[in-house]
Amino acid sequence: MIKHIAFGAFLLVSSFFFAQNTAMTGSEAKAFVTKVSSETQQIKTLQSDFTQTKKMDFLDKNIVTYGKMSLKSPNMLSWKYTKPYQYSIVFKENKIFINDQGKKSSVDAKSKTFEKINKLIVGSSNGKMFTDPEFTVTYFKSTNYNIAKFTPKSAQLLKYIRQIELYFPKNESTVAQVNMLEASGDTTNIVFKNTKINAPISASEFSL
Numbered sequence: 001m002i003k004h005i006a007f008g009a010f011l012l013v014s015s016f017f018f019a020q021n022t023a024m025t026g027s028e029a030k031a032f033v034t035k036v037s038s039e040t041q042q043i044k045t046l047q048s049d050f051t052q053t054k055k056m057d058f059l060d061k062n063i064v065t066y067g068k069m070s071l072k073s074p075n076m077l078s079w080k081y082t083k084p085y086q087y088s089i090v091f092k093e094n095k096i097f098i099n100d101q102g103k104k105s106s107v108d109a110k111s112k113t114f115e116k117i118n119k120l121i122v123g124s125s126n127g128k129m130f131t132d133p134e135f136t137v138t139y140f141k142s143t144n145y146n147i148a149k150f151t152p153k154s155a156q157l158l159k160y161i162r163q164i165e166l167y168f169p170k171n172e173s174t175v176a177q178v179n180m181l182e183a184s185g186d187t188t189n190i191v192f193k194n195t196k197i198n199a200p201i202s203a204s205e206f207s208l
Contacts, residue, residue, distance in 0.1 A: 021140040021147060029139040032146050032168075037127030039173040045201050046071040046174065048192040052081075056186045069192070070205040075122055078205050090206050091122075099208040124166055124175050135164075144170060145177075159183055 067081040123129030135150040167177035
C-alpha cells in the first residue's frame with residue numbers, strides 16, 4: 001500500500017525515452033538553472049492534464065491512465081486520476097489524503113518519503129528542486145528538451161526510486177514530462193498537456 005501511494009502520487013506514475021542526450025557543460029547547466037529558477041518564481045498556481053504510462057516487468061501491456069494535476073503555492077498538490085478508474089491524492093498540511101474510488105484515507109507525510117517526493121514536485125514549479133539536498137542533479141540536453149536527472153542520496157529513498165528525469169521543452173521553464181525508474185526496475189512516464197499557469201483554482205481541487 002505504501003509503495004502504491006508513493007508512486008501513484010508522483011507520478012507516481014512507462015518507458016523511458018532512449019533518445020540521444022548530451023551532457024550540458026557547466027555554463028549551460030548554470031544558465032538553465034538560473035533561467036528556470038527565476039521564471040518559476042512567478043508561478044502561484046499550475047494546472048495540467050496528464051497521461052501516465054507505467055511499464056511493469058510482470059505485465060505484457062503497459063498501464064495507461066489519464067487525469068489532472070493541480071498545484072498551488074506554496075505546498076498544495078493534487079493528482080486526480082479519471083480514466084480508466086477514479087483515484088485522487090492530495091498533498092497538504094504535511095499529510096496525504098487519498099480517495100480510492102470512494103474509499104477515503106489519510107497518511108502522515110511529514111519527514112517521510114512521501115514528503116520528499118511531494119517537495120520535489122512542488123519544487124519543479126518554483127525552481128527550488130535544483131537545490132534539494134536529498135538528490136544529486138545532473139543536466140542534459142536533446143534536440144527538443146533540457147533535462148534534469150535526480151538521483152536520491154539516501155538509502156531510504158533509493159528503496160523506492162533509482163532516478164527521476166524532468167523534461168523541460170527548450171525555451172520553457174515548466175516540466176512537460178517526467179520519467180521515473182523505480183527500485184523494482186519498473187518505469188513510469190508522465191506527459192503533461194494543456195498546462196495553465198496562474199489561473200484560478202477552486203479550493204475543491206484540494207479536497208476529497
